[in-house]
Amino acid sequence: MTQAALLLTMKVNGDPVEVAAPAHWTLLEVLRYKLDLIGSKQGCDKGDCGACTVQIDGVPALACLTLAIQAEGRSVTTVEGLSLGQGPGRVHPLLDAFDRYDAAQCGFCTPGILMAAESLVRERRAPVTRDEAAAALAGNLCRCTGYTKILDAVVDASEQILANVAKGGAGEPSTSEGEVSDAR
Amino acid sequence: MLRLPHFQVSAPTTVEEVVAALKEEPGARLVAGGTDLLPNLKHRLEAPEQLISLGRLTSLRGIVRDDAAGVLRIGSQVRLAEIAADPQVAELFPSLATSAGLVASPSIRNTATIGGNVNLDVRCRYVNQSEFWRGGIGGGCLKSEGDVCHVVPKGRNCVAAMSSDNVPVLISLGASLVLVGPEGAREVAMADYYRADGLRHTKAEEGELTTEVRIPLPTTPRRVDYVKWAVRKSIDFPLVSVALRFDLDGEGVDAAITAVQVVVGVLGAKPRQVSRLEAVIGRAMNDPEVALLVSEATFKQCKPLPNVPYEPAYRRQMIRVYTRRAIQALAQG
Numbered sequence: 001m002t003q004a005a006l007l008l009t010m011k012v013n014g015d016p017v018e019v020a021a022p023a024h025w026t027l028l029e030v031l032r033y034k035l036d037l038i039g040s041k042q043g044c045d046k047g048d049c050g051a052c053t054v055q056i057d058g059v060p061a062l063a064c065l066t067l068a069i070q071a072e073g074r075s076v077t078t079v080e081g082l083s084l085g086q087g088p089g090r091v092h093p094l095l096d097a098f099d100r101y102d103a104a105q106c107g108f109c110t111p112g113i114l115m116a117a118e119s120l121v122r123e124r125r126a127p128v129t130r131d132e133a134a135a136a137l138a139g140n141l142c143r144c145t146g147y148t149k150i151l152d153a154v155v156d157a158s159e160q161i162l163a164n165v166a167k168g169g170a171g172e173p174s175t176s177e178g179e180v181s182d183a184r
Numbered sequence: 185m186l187r188l189p190h191f192q193v194s195a196p197t198t199v200e201e202v203v204a205a206l207k208e209e210p211g212a213r214l215v216a217g218g219t220d221l222l223p224n225l226k227h228r229l230e231a232p233e234q235l236i237s238l239g240r241l242t243s244l245r246g247i248v249r250d251d252a253a254g255v256l257r258i259g260s261q262v263r264l265a266e267i268a269a270d271p272q273v274a275e276l277f278p279s280l281a282t283s284a285g286l287v288a289s290p291s292i293r294n295t296a297t298i299g300g301n302v303n304l305d306v307r308c309r310y311v312n313q314s315e316f317w318r319g320g321i322g323g324g325c326l327k328s329e330g331d332v333c334h335v336v337p338k339g340r341n342c343v344a345a346m347s348s349d350n351v352p353v354l355i356s357l358g359a360s361l362v363l364v365g366p367e368g369a370r371e372v373a374m375a376d377y378y379r380a381d382g383l384r385h386t387k388a389e390e391g392e393l394t395t396e397v398r399i400p401l402p403t404t405p406r407r408v409d410y411v412k413w414a415v416r417k418s419i420d421f422p423l424v425s426v427a428l429r430f431d432l433d434g435e436g437v438d439a440a441i442t443a444v445q446v447v448v449g450v451l452g453a454k455p456r457q458v459s460r461l462e463a464v465i466g467r468a469m470n471d472p473e474v475a476l477l478v479s480e481a482t483f484k485q486c487k488p489l490p491n492v493p494y495e496p497a498y499r500r501q502m503i504r505v506y507t508r509r510a511i512q513a514l515a516q517g
Binding site for chain 1: 185186188189190191192193195213217218219222226227235237239254288289290291292294295309315353418
C-alpha cells in the first residue's frame, strides 16, 4: 500500500504552518518530528498520561490521540507557545509559579500539565480553587511530585494573573487566537 | 512509543460524503474523536486501510430540544465535555450529565464524541494490551489474533465488556440512535442496539454512520442517577457501572414509583437491563424497602466476569452496595 502524505495547513503557536506528513501520523508526531517542537512529550502514547497535552483552538487535547488531519485548519498551541504575548522578557505566570514552587521535578509531565492548567486559569473572575485545579489536571499523571506543589503553583498563578489584570498589566495569557503576532 | 499502522485518511464534510466513502471502501473505519480507536490501532487490534475522519461534520454538532417530536437531539459529533456542561442536559437528563462528566479525563472529554462513545469497542484485560503483551499469553484471544478465550476457558463467545459510562444511562432514559447508511436513515432503540457478542457488539450494519442520539423528554417527575466505581477517580474505565431511573407520580420524596429502569454495564458485551422489579411499583420513593429490593434484584441478575480488573465476586458485591446507596440518596430530599 502506498503511503499517502498529507499536506496540512495549521497555525502552530501563532505562526501559519504548512507541513507534509504521512497520513497515519498523529499531531504529536508532526509537532515533534516535523516541527521540532519537542516540548510536548510522548509518554504512554495512548491517552493515559497527559504528557502530550496541547491546546487545539484553545481547548486542551491529547496530541497522541489526535490524527494529524484532525488538526488541519486549526490553531495548535504547545508549551513552546505558552509565554507568547507576555511581553519581552516575561514568562507566563504559570511558568513563574512552577519555578517558585518547585512544581517540576523530572519535568516530563510539566508541558502537558501547563497546557491543561492554562485553559483553567485563563479569563477567570475569581482565582481557581485547589479542587478546580485538581479536576482540571485529572488527566495528567505526575510520578514525582505527589501533585501538592503543582496544585499550589496553579492556584498561585491564577491569583497572579488576576492581580496583573487588576493592575492593567499583561496578565492575560496568550491563547491560540489573537495577541500572538505572526511577525514574531 | 506506539506507532499507528499505515492507512489512508479522508475527511468528508457531509453525511452523504461519509456514506459514499463507506460504500466505496467497505473496510474503512470511522474516526470521530479517535480516543478509543487510536489506542486500539496502536495496539494492532485492527488494521484498516482507510480511515474516515468525521471531524468536519459540523452539522452533527448541535444539542437541540425538539418539543414537537418530544425528544432532545444530540448530534453524534457533540463532545462529551459539551454534554457534561450543557444546561439542557443537566436540567432534563442529569444522569447523562453525570456519566458524560465521568468519562476518562478532561482532555479526552474535550475530544471524545457521544457518537463514538455509544459505539465504543468492548474491552477486556486480555484484549486492550500491546501486541507484545498479547504475545506473552500465547498470541491473543478470540477478539485479537488468537482463537481461545482467557476469561471463559473453552468459551467460543467473546465476553469483552461494554465499558461506556453513557450507554447504560442512555438505555435507562429510553434513548435511540439515528443511523444513516446507503438505504437511508433508521432509528434504533439503544435497548436493542447491543449484542451479546464481543466480536460484533452492535447492530450497526456495514456502511452505517451514527448521526444522532435522541432522548425522549421526561413526561413525569423522575429521579435518576449514574454510579461508577473505578480504582482511580479519573482516567479509568468503570468497573461498576449502574444507571438508575425512577418515574414518579409526584415531585416529593414520598411520591409513588410508576416505572423503574436499572441498567448495568461492564458485565459482558451487552449492558444488562435488570428485570422483575415490579415489586417496587406503587411504593413511595422514600420507602426503605425500595433500595433493598432493587439492589438485591440487581445483585442476583448481574454476574461480573474476570474480563476487567478486580475480582468478579468483589465487583458483584459492589454492584449491590453502590446501587443501594444511590437509591437511598435519591430518596433523600
